[in-house]
Amino acid sequence: MTAKRANYHHGDLRAGLVEATRQLVEEKGPDRFSVSDACRAAGVSTAAPYRHFNDRDEMLLAVCSEGMERFYDTMSAAVADKAPGTIETINDLGLAYIKFATxxxxxFRLSFGIAREHEGNPEIVERGQRIYGILLAQVAAYFGKPDVDDEVLERAFPLWTMVHGLSFLLIDEKITALDLQLDIETMMRENTRRLLAD
Amino acid sequence: MTAKRANYHHGDLRAGLVEATRQLVEEKGPDRFSVSDACRAAGVSTAAPYRHFNDRDEMLLAVCSEGMERFYDTMSAAVADKAPGTIETINDLGLAYIKFATxxxxxFRLSFGIAREHEGNPEIVERGQRIYGILLAQVAAYFGKPDVDDEVLERAFPLWTMVHGLSFLLIDEKITALDLQLDIETMMRENTRRLLAD
DNA sequence: TTGCCAAAGTTAGAAGCCCTAACATATGTA
DNA sequence: TACATATGTTAGGGCTTCTAACTTTGGCAA
Structure with a gap:
């Protein structure tokens, strides 16, 4: 990176900064990310970002928003062309969640920290709801319901908490820290089945 | 806070800084915490902490370590004087986990971020293992096993992922963000039962 | 085609952060 | 009582985020 450019103007600095920010967030984590680093990577001065973003948090927000769009696509792809409402499909959706997180x-961290800090930023919330909606639709289909009612909500939620918890334990390296040898896929299949049973 | 002290020496600055750090971490989160803030709270200069800690991260590590001790005590208390290896007791243990997290x-965030950054700090890892050990013992008892074998590990782990995921969703305020009305206790009881069933 | 305005860069610098070096003070022990 | 050591201090370097004022340039109106 640190590409020197010939022109005074960058071309599409906003997009360049978002991409640089995304890479740095993956390298160092959201809290270790610095605007200065992103500027060096994009080859601009440290004041340049403020033509496109109000502050550091807004740069992270942009990465989060764009990332959640990819998250949605991944989750959609996981259920496309599969029999809706089967345990197998629901389990594949869970595995896709874990795959994205890892x-x-x-x-992934950004997606689940940022709404707290931005007090329910509507764009982020809407993207989150769309992602969760994929699971809700599958669970509704599993129980043969025409739409999402209270029972569907009750049965879908624990599936979410399980894959969400597993995702965090994986990326925080708690599984290796505790020397747990696990076959994630087998474990998932068994417990998705259990959570959907009576 | 910002207590002016009469003496040149503080008395027990290390403990004072750990407590100030803990409070600030709860107020602002581990990433927004600053050494300067802790110094102001403890009423010392910004150079003082470096007589007791190598750097900022070590202050957070101290809070984490002390916090995990409390976490262990909470979890122990949750199973003390209860019939070991019953669904009810195992569920209460899960609720204690969630209670501590919230x-x-x-x-709680510190406990699950710090081992990653400190590459398996032995003190933190050991504390984590002791906490997880409480669950393992209960699950072993549930299955009538004399000690923790592979099956116990396989059956305990999903219980952990569920409460861990639920804890994060609660503290990241995803449940309110998605307008989910849930009775946590009922949900937990039902799904602890499901995860322990065949 | 030219002229000018707004968009999007720049440099300079304020305020705050972490951390170190050098100096000051108090405490415990010989 | 003397002094070594532990534990404070101030001063400052080099980083950070962000703002103010200046500069360049692209696009549109006359």
């Missing part, structure tokens, strides 16, 4: 831990 | 979210 392949983009920085963005 | 009442001390800063310390």
């Amino acid at each position: 392949s983009e831990p920085g963005v | 009442s001390e979210p800063g310390v």
